[in-house]
Amino acid sequence: MTDIAMPTVRTADVASDQARARVRVRYRAETRFRLYGLCAIALTAVFLVVVITDIVIKGLPAFTQHRLVLPVKLDPAEIDPQNTRNPTVIRQGDFQAPVRDALRAIFPEVTDRAGRRMLDGLLSSGAVDRLRERVVADPQLVGQTISAPVLLSERADLYYKDIGTAISRRASRGTATPSATSGDITIFSTANDFAPDLITLKQSLSVKARAVRRDADSLRQVVRGLEVRRVEMTVTPPGATTPNTVLLATQIKQLEEEIASLSARVKELDDQAASMQGRFDTTDRPETLDSSGPSLLVAINGGVVKVTELSNGRVAGTVLLPLETMADAAAGRWEVVTYATPEANRKASDREVAWLERLREKGLVESAFNWAFFVTGDSREPELAGIRGALVGSAITLFVTLIICLPLGVAAAIYLEEFAPKNRLTEIVEVNINNLAAVPSIVFGLLGLAIFLNFMGLPRSAPLVGGLVLALLVLPTIIIASRAALKAVPPSIKEAALGVGASHQQAIFHHVLPLAMPGIMTGTIIGMAHALGETAPLLLIGMVAFIVEIPGGLTDAATVLPVQIYLWSDLPEISFQAKTAAAIMVLLVFLFVMNGAAIILRKRFERRW
Amino acid sequence: MSFIYFIGLLLLVAVGFYFGRARAAGVERSTHLHSRPSYHGAFVVLSVLLPMLAVFVIGVPIADRIVEAQTVAALDPEVAADSLRRGGALREVYDVASGRSKAASPQIQRAADVYASVRGYAQMLILGTGLVLGLLGIAFGLRSLSARFRARNHVERVVKIVLLACASVAVLTTIGIVFSVLFETMRFFERVSPLEFLFGTQWSPQTAMRADQGGSSGAFGIMPLVAGTLLITTIAMLIAGPIGLFAAIYMAEYASPRFRNVAKPILEILAGIPTVVLGFFAALTLAPWIRHLGELAGLNVASESALAAGLVMGMMIIPFVSSLSDDVINAVPQSLRDGSYAMGATKSETIKKVILPAAFSGIVSAFMLAISRAVGETMIVVMAAGLAGNLTFNPLEAVTTFTVQIKTILVGDQEFDSAKTLAAFALGFVLFFFTLTLNVIALQIVKRYREQYD
């Protein structure tokens, strides 16, 4: 009995190198795991920042607007022929003509019809609205010449917002001699002033040639593949039956046609590449410019010439703005101007750009905060469209939502929390409310369409119906929040009230409910913020119509801010994109304010029992 | 009429309250009252309000029905028999009666006269009945008043019934949803077989617009929509699942209170951004980026790719997943963590081996709720996903979803009763029951999970 083997004592190995290595690995795993979590949160934050930055960048330009300040002569003959000075008459007056005349007076050389139409096109179709209101308000202005700001068209506005094209200017080194002051002219420079542009142009030709050659090569590859197939097909497989041969013949014919057309295309591309390469190689040959490349202009003697033909020391072109003299312009007194975006790819043509630049030089352009965005309704013209209609629509809709779902939600919460017997039915109601909170919002749209519109016959597009649908949508949220708030009031308060002989309802309405009110309000604000941002159900009940009028009542056709955003986001004009982003910014500001208010309310009235 | 009725109602209510309270106060001066005078006032108010509201709510629809029947009877029989012409004629009659237009034919004029007189009688009748009952209510209320009368108990009983009625609105909403989609779906299945609907691989409701067009029956197979919805939801969950879960783990287990104070608002702000905004971002910023990236990599990307919609939707549900998971992880008792730490486990080992297994069912339910959210989301897919029902799982192609199709079919002019319009309700039906099932199961799991650790 003496040699009982000692049981092996197992101790945790913590000292050996292996153990230390193991611990190191474990700690590395720990760090890695922690990093994943941080990355997840960082990613979310980055996404949020990207979204908001993107929207702000897109939306900020919509908050400013460019206007022309023109000296407008308010000719009584056009505005108030009978000299009545009656506002209703003046309202009917033609304000368009005097404003257009004022603009034409700045560019007297524009006499052709097309040119005049283009010039008129710089102004918005709603350009004179403000002016008209001003004169209606003050009829004494008729007959005077006043300095009036008029709204520019979308493309002019975009140009001034630098979304049109990048403009670079280069000072001259030689003395230039223009051949005339208007029409098609040539300009000689004593130095090779246009050489850099010629080189740039030729280089771009070479780049283009290379690309074309690459296209041609890849097509050649395709042709070769097709030919291989044709050869395979013409070698008739053994044992083939006649109908097959007929089919084969047609297939081969098709193939040959395809090869022929592709080969022709290849040849075309080859020729194109060769000609471009040729132009590149002959360095001193003059080049013609077209609308597919950057535009080149010469600003000389107070005029602007659009270059159509270019060589090192000489250009030929069309005068966009007339020159004052034919005199030689000394070095440094004239300049070469480049519009980087090809004319074909931008909205404002070279001629318009020249006009707009001239207007800017004359100091007639002013940039102002776009108040109109907040005070006008929707419009098909981007420069006239505003969000007032949508804001009012949202306000009316939310008002309906609030007056329905707040009392309803609080009453339901009180019943469920305080009076409902604890039985199966109550349980079903509770499960039902929780589930209703998770039903997709578009399903509420179906409910609204089927019940409120088709069954009850309420009007389409009305804030009343929108408010009803949203009320049902946020009702579960408010019930759940209100119940939580009621539950948070300690039962001792209720007991104290019962103890002095208050009835159950007196205890609730006198003591519990007032104490739960901050929590209920917080939940309500969050619910209303949710309703404010909701779009889908409102689409189904017809709040997507194009509505210019500002809604004035519960049953007027209206739209709401998020739906307006959706509508605008579908429009192709780049200005509407900016308007959409701007409307989003307004919506987000409202939401942040509401959520902020909820947070402050919660912090302020948070009570620790 | 309603206006006068409610003015009368308000007047009687005010009078009733005043006299009820005043009389009770008078009684109180000499003896002890069971209920405070204002409760007696409220009791009188109720005895005015309830009968008058009942008369209005029951009387007006009945009166409308009778007035319409009488008006129709005054129309020419052949007009009255044809439902379409009858509707048109009735509209004309109403316009004539309200003075908006002149009668186009003698029968309209005749019917308008009948309408005006019958309507006048009906309104007088309702008004009279209501006012008489209101006055009787006051008399009844005042007569009931005595020192021992338990006015408070009666008033409180009515209040309780009103509260109950409010609580049942939520249930009525659910019933309303079920019925509004169910009926239309039944009618849809009269035209299209459920089997074709559920398993068909072609979705092109547009062709069903006109009977004379080729393929006028339309194709109502939802498989392409299922595939599209599934594809976008999968992309969204691949984003939101890991990111949301890791964010929740970090917030619950690692983050210092200061970090939490910064990170929580970020998630809350993201959760508060309306989906129309995210849809705008997906359609106008992210989709072009992805397209551009695809071009650089030599891939052909559709301009309305499933990828853009899925990515943004994933971002949208991150806060949802993370806040639900956060709750679930926090519900794991501290004792489990302590036990693991006491054995020398690191934090990440504790999380992986103890907390996540313990919270597993809760996390599963969070994911289920997130999936239901993604499936039901509308605006992001409406703006960033396509309309064509492609049966594909390639994330670079355009796909369509249930919600997109419901919105597309039902926005704008719909012809009622067409298979196309009804199809939207059938889609709504499938969507509603799919998300409902997911929610019910998920909420049950959460409930059981919470009970486990309570």
Add this chain to the structure above:
Amino acid sequence: MHAMVHLERPAGSPANASNMATKVFARGVNVYYGEKHALKDVNLDVPERAVTALIGPSGCGKSTFLRCINRMNDTIPIARITGKIEIDSQDIYDPTLDVVQLRARVGMVFQKPNPFPKSIYENVAYGPRIHGFAKSKQDLDEIVMTSLKKASLFEEVKDRLQDSGTSLSGGQQQRLCIARAIAVSPEVILMDEPCSALDPIATAKIEELIDELRANFTIIIVTHSMQQAARVSQRTAFFHLGVLVEEGATETMFTTPRDRRTQDYITGRFG
């Protein structure tokens, strides 16, 4: 006299040896919380204008019995009560009785002070206001003042009646709750361990107050502390496991308990 003896109420005769009229009369009271039988067949007479202490270990049913007397158990949905409780010969479980009026007659002070988060004045004025006791503002002021005086709180708070009730110290809060209970002039005041959340000095003040209130009110107090029971009460009832084990004059109970369990409890063997 053993409590089990009188199954029938001795008509017109004094309820017990100390020659006091019976205020609360309980016979065969059983309380069930769902399946749990919390109170078993309790019979007890509570004398008027005296302090009766209910003692016993935790969970013995003493608080349950207390809450039966003003029907606070009604607020617990699973509670079921059988038997008979009368106050001044009126059955308080009579279905025609308005429980709200009952609670106006039977005030209650809770374990933890629970002032409403309103001003001190409003706390006391609430009861009189809902019951319509005050005909005028002066009346109400008068009621509030006398109640606060009776609760020995007036001197401490007279300058800040508009301060929140929750701003007072724990002992003051509890006296405020007592003032609130007194303000509706109840006949009986139930106190559920009113000092358990208080420090010894505050406790002493409350006990002093209870002794003063005895002159006008019938007081039933649940307490954990036997010393407190001995100090403030004239009668004591000992509960154990839902059963009323023994009841009698406090002095007798603490010197010569009849039941073994009572003896074990007061000598500290369990509890």
